[in-house]
Amino acid sequence: MYSKIKNQFATPEIEIKRNDLSKVIVKRDRLFELINLLRLNYSYVTLNAITCADWIEDDHFALSYILTTEDRKHTMMVQALIGRDSAFDTISHIFKQAEIMERDLHEMYGIKFIGNQNLKELSLENWIHTPPLRREFDTLKFVNENLTFRDGRDDNVDTKVETKRLRALKKAKKLAEEKAKDDKNGNS
Amino acid sequence: MIKMETPKHITIFHGPQHPGITGNMSVELDLIGETIQKATTHVGYLHRGFEKLIERRTVIQAFTIVCRICVPEPDPNEANFAMAVEELAGIKITERAKYIRVMVLELSRLSAQFLWMAGQSGSIGLYAVGQWAIADRDLILDLFEELTGGRVYHMYVYPGGVRRDLPNGFLDKVTDLLIYLKERMNLYNDIFINNASFKNRAIGVGIIDKEEAVANGYVGQVLRGCGIKADVRKDAPYLIYDELNFEIPTQKAGDVYARALVRRDEILQSINILEQVVSKMPKGDIMIKMPTHRKFKLPKDDTWVKVESARGEFAYYMAGDGTEKIRRMQVKGPSLIHGFTLLEDLLIGAELSDVALIMNSLGICPPEIER
Numbered sequence: 061m062y063s064k065i066k067n068q069f070a071t072p073e074i075e076i077k078r079n080d081l082s083k084v085i086v087k088r089d090r091l092f093e094l095i096n097l098l099r100l101n102y103s104y105v106t107l108n109a110i111t112c113a114d115w116i117e118d119d120h121f122a123l124s125y126i127l128t129t130e131d132r133k134h135t136m137m138v139q140a141l142i143g144r145d146s147a148f149d150t151i152s153h154i155f156k157q158a159e160i161m162e163r164d165l166h167e168m169y170g171i172k173f174i175g176n177q178n179l180k181e182l183s184l185e186n187w188i189h190t191p192p193l194r195r196e197f198d199t200l201k202f203v204n205e206n207l208t209f210r211d212g213r214d215d216n217v218d219t220k221v222e223t224k225r226l227r228a229l230k231k232a233k234k235l236a237e238e239k240a241k242d243d244k245n246g247n248s
Numbered sequence: 249m250i251k252m253e254t255p256k257h258i259t260i261f262h263g264p265q266h267p268g269i270t271g272n273m274s275v276e277l278d279l280i281g282e283t284i285q286k287a288t289t290h291v292g293y294l295h296r297g298f299e300k301l302i303e304r305r306t307v308i309q310a311f312t313i314v315c316r317i318c319v320p321e322p323d324p325n326e327a328n329f330a331m332a333v334e335e336l337a338g339i340k341i342t343e344r345a346k347y348i349r350v351m352v353l354e355l356s357r358l359s360a361q362f363l364w365m366a367g368q369s370g371s372i373g374l375y376a377v378g379q380w381a382i383a384d385r386d387l388i389l390d391l392f393e394e395l396t397g398g399r400v401y402h403m404y405v406y407p408g409g410v411r412r413d414l415p416n417g418f419l420d421k422v423t424d425l426l427i428y429l430k431e432r433m434n435l436y437n438d439i440f441i442n443n444a445s446f447k448n449r450a451i452g453v454g455i456i457d458k459e460e461a462v463a464n465g466y467v468g469q470v471l472r473g474c475g476i477k478a479d480v481r482k483d484a485p486y487l488i489y490d491e492l493n494f495e496i497p498t499q500k501a502g503d504v505y506a507r508a509l510v511r512r513d514e515i516l517q518s519i520n521i522l523e524q525v526v527s528k529m530p531k532g533d534i535m536i537k538m539p540t541h542r543k544f545k546l547p548k549d550d551t552w553v554k555v556e557s558a559r560g561e562f563a564y565y566m567a568g569d570g571t572e573k574i575r576r577m578q579v580k581g582p583s584l585i586h587g588f589t590l591l592e593d594l595l596i597g598a599e600l601s602d603v604a605l606i607m608n609s610l611g612i613c614p615p616e617i618e619r
Contacts, residue, residue, distance in 0.1 A: 078335075080484040081552055106465045111565040113550065113576035124565065126552055126580075130462065132483040137552055157465045160588040168299075183292040183618040192300050199300055 061102055065094065083124075083137040091140040092151060095125060098138070099154070103130045107155040112165050116195035119144055121169060125151070142171075144194075150175035168193040256280050262603050264293050269607065271319075271614035273587065279600060287595035289588050295618040299577060306572045307333055307407060308541040315401045317579055318616045320363050323356035324557040325564075325579075326405035331486065331553045332566035332577075333407040336546045344532040345409035346487045351422070351525045352395075352404060353487075353555070354518045358429070359388040360558035361515050364608065368508065369440055371604035372449050377440045384432055387425055394418065409535035419526050426519050426526075433515060441512050450505035454594055454606040458502065464589055467582045468560020468611055469514075472498045473506040480556040494521050504609040514558075545572050557581070559611030581616040 062074050065084060073085035086094050098104035104127040111124045120141040127136045142148055150173040152159040160182075162173040167182045170191035181187065190197040258279045263269035272293035278286040298317060302310040314329040315322035327349060334341065362385035369377035389399040394415055396402040404411050440446055456466070458474040471478040477496045481489040497513030499506035538544065546568025554563035560582040569575035587610075594606055 077551060083550075106462060108465055108561075109563065109565065109578070109580040111552075111576075111578045111580075113565075113567045113578075122550070122567070124550075124552075126563075126565075132478055132480075135484070135552060135554075137550075155465070156463070157585045157589045160584055164584070181292075183295040185292055192297065195303075197300075199297070199304065 065097075068097070077137075080133060081135045081137065083139060085139045085141070088140040088142050088148070091125070091138065092149065092154075094138055095127065095151070096154070098127055098136060104128065104134075104136055105130045106132075107151070107158055107161075108135070110151075110158065110161040110165060112169055112171070112193075114144070114169065114193065114195045115141075116144070121171065123148070123165075123171075147172040147174050149173070152176050167191065170194065257285065260600075261290075262600075266604075269604070271612070273612070273614040273617070275591070275595070275603065275607075277595070277600065277603070282600045284595050284598050284600065284603070287592045289592055291587070291614055291617050294615050296615075298619045299579065302574055302577050304573065306541055307544050307546070307574065310574055310577070311406060312403060314577075315403055316615075317619055318557075318562075318581065318613050319400070320613060321356055321360040321558050322401050323353055323405065324555045324562045326402065327353055327487075327555050328553050328562060328564040329566075329577075330405050330407045331555070332551055332564050333546065335551050335553060336549055336566060336568045337407070337544075339408055339536065339538075341409050341536060342533045343488075343530050345534050347525055347529050348410045348414065348534060349405055350487050350489065350492075351522060351529075352402070352410070354522050354525070355388055355391060355422075357558045358515060358518050358522075359385050359392075361511055361518070362388070364511060364558070364611065365436065365440065368605070368608040369446070371608045372446060374440065374443065374446065377436070380432075380436070380439070384429065387428070391418075391421060391425065394421070406535070408538040409533070411535070413534050414529075419529060422522060422526055426522055429515075430519055433512070437512070441508060446508075447505060449602075449605060450503065450508060450609075451501075452503055452505075453602050454504045454598070454609055456502045456590070456594065461502075465585055466560075466590060467585075468557075469507040469510045470560070470582075470586065470590070470610060472496065472510045474502040475500040478561075480554050480561050484554065486553075486555060492521055492524050494524075504605055507609045542572065545570060546574065550576075559583075559613065579616060579619050581613065583612045583614065583617045586610045587612045587614070587617055 066074060075083045077083055106128045108126040108128050111126065113122045115122060121144055122139055123142055124137050124139040127138060148171055150162055152162060159176060159178055162176045163179055163182050165171050166173060166179045167184055168191055173179060260277050260279065261274050262277055263274035264272050274290045276288040276290060277284050298313050302313060311329065314325045317325045362381045366378035366381040392402055393399045395418060396404040456470055456474055458476065461471050461474050475498050477498055479496045482496055494517050497510050497517060499509050548568060548570045550567035552563060552565050554561050563580045565578040566574065567576040590610060591607065595603060598606060
């Protein structure tokens, strides 16, 4: 199987990660051809997940389609690198479950899956900012700019200030005790 | 809401504030009378952005988050996280750590199955079963508290092994609990599984087609209830599952009752596995020497790991980028596909009163859909 994939798809990138897991990197325009080959000829009939990682420094997303054989004993990770702002074809016409996976990735990365009719919002309501799992989305900056912090209760104390104050009190008390002891010794 | 253009149709929301929903989610139902014409799942009530937060954290910092991804069953998350980090960093753990991990995972599976029993029985009004099951689950949580310090979130399975060794006499306590739970299962059979009120409601409801189940990537009891022997512990064994002797229970009917029978048998198999683990528990170290966490870097590589949770295959995709931070961690549990692709289909033609029953049988956990 591996030699056929290497010859047919001119890809040297086949990595056997474990006994039950291999990874193939293929050009984006031949991804579905490879998935169909695996599905029809080698019994990789189940699509378990579509995963995405943002490699912003290389200006691409690594999109992985996780396929499992019918007996569930082997998993193939078929990966394609796609431009961070390019659209990509849907695979929901082959695998029904891909529809919801693509909807999730569309929301989190902003990837437009052409042909998927159901790319509406999933868990983010009325989100108008950068899709949150893109690397340029800075959570800390977003929180500081968009959320307000409560001051807390009126009797709330800053622990750092309070610790300093208590230490100073303790020190002063100790000095006073020593001074009193010295005075007592001096008087006697 | 009554749709005025077609006055027969009524749209109602089942959840998120509803005792028959499996968590913070809702299903929008279009009804004619009590029969469902269309179902649409809505999530978003519990999105915490864990996958994004983890990108900013080191391994030890991310470790405290992962158990919170699924509330009823946090340990498969910890196991997946640890296995992914270990695989990327090339770490091998000790034999004793493997046994302890299997023990924790099986105890966690038992506790999740009892929680399911409470939900499933509650969905048809058998509240006594729920109270029994929650009380019995608490006995398992007591053991977790003694072992890890936490009842629900354990933060115990850490990359490199496990955090603490077993307390004195812990294995005896596990054995005592297993004897007790085995006896209790006979009573659960009488009050719940063989109860005519449950059988009448569950048999023939929510039937799933076998071929469709495989093609659409359904997992766990949904597959096993259709007669497919799917279980990651047997199909792609991890830890020491290949050294243990246990069966994968299956049923053929594919309905709610078949899935309940599968779960009942799985409880007995988990007890069987735990008995073997307790009797074979080796001596030795529980944790290998790990790099200082601030200097612990994951290489630029990615992987896909999976374990069998109480609800089916639970998998993680993890990518490192050569720094101390995790570049990407993506969670894939059973709930995303079961909660959308499956549930929206299965509810069409079902009765309104069966919605909670069907949902509970699929093992949908909304916190894991939204992460």
